[in-house]
Amino acid sequence: MNVTNRGLTQEYVISVMKLEENIFGKSNKVSIENSLTTPNRQYYIVVDNGEVIAFCEVNLMEIEMEIVNIAVKDCYRGSGVGNSLMKYVFEEHPNVDVVFLEVRFSNQSAINLYIKNGFEEVGVRKGYYSDGEDAIIMKR
Ligand SMILES: CC(C)(COP(=O)(O)OP(=O)(O)OC[C@H]1O[C@@H](n2cnc3c(N)ncnc32)[C@H](O)[C@@H]1OP(=O)(O)O)[C@@H](O)C(=O)NCCC(=O)NCCS
Secondary structure (H helix, E strand, O other): OOEEEEEOOHHHHHHHHHHHHHHHOOOOHHHHHHHHHOOOEEEEEEEEOOEEEEEEEEEEEOOEEEEEEEEEOHHHOOOOHHHHHHHHHHHHOOOOOEEEEEEEOOOHHHHHHHHHOOOEEEEEEOOOOOOOOOEEEEEO
16 A cells, blocks of 8 residues: 545546445535635545545534545555544644534444544434434534
């Protein structure tokens, strides 16, 4: 592996779109592309030999950040990629005081990743997802 954490640039937009589609079944190229010119929406990516293997989408509101999504290509999971990307995102925003996210009640891998990075549960959104599953709200 020759893995690098970095901000998104135009050359990787399609690669992020494909990864997002593979993992979540949908993506939006225009939305990803728009983040390149929207300071309060950012994508961070992990690249291995030119291929995007992970991404993290965030919203920024001055000293507050929302982790909109984070995902790692399945064959790279469990090897520290997600953890390293999350730490990189925080290092890129030293002035951020508070970080929020929502995660599916059943998504234990992600919940563990977030706890490892200092998040704690602060609430629940009942039936938040389209299939009726609850979301746990976490804060760091
Ligand atoms: C959640 C996800 C991003 C984690 O990325 P990853 O690169 O596999 O995670 P890492 O290898 O860096 O592991 C970091 C921590 O996450 C947790 N974790 C990761 N995989 C796990 C698993 N299979 N079971 C339980 N905990 C797990 C552990 O706490 C781990 O720390 P540890 O190795 O000290 O135990 C990845 O599983 C993924 O892309 N899932 C699908 C997309 C998704 O659900 N995203 C979250 C949306 S809210």
